Amino acid sequence: MRMRFLGSTSEAGACPTLYETDRGTIVVQGLQVTDPEALADLRDVLDGEAAVEVPRELITQIARRVLSDSPAVPSPAPGPPPSATT
Template structure:
């Protein structure tokens, strides 16, 4: 599998970072989630799986770049909610 860098909200190439694979999937690089309360909220975690935390801003920025034909209002920032009509 090969990956293409999509972007990061971190300085100097640190986590979190998103990549697109040649298989049409997205890889998330980040710090492993270790908070026991948060881990207890996860569902159906399989052996070998891990959860990482990614800033909302990174996901919306990459979505804007990867899906340029989607209106910007489809990717709300913190504090706003998407409209059913947009």
């Protein structure tokens, strides 16, 4: 797997940082959450997984940049809204 740096809120190049992989996923580098009460709020944590804390502003900053770099997505064709029962 190869990763491409997306951005960081750290001035020193340390964490938290986001990366995009060549597999179409995002890798998060940050401080591991160790607070037992916070960890108790997690669901379905698999072996090998860890919770990492990332500032909201980093995620929104990267999302805005990535979305502005993406080609425009065409609007769906007009028509009736999808039924909630189907």
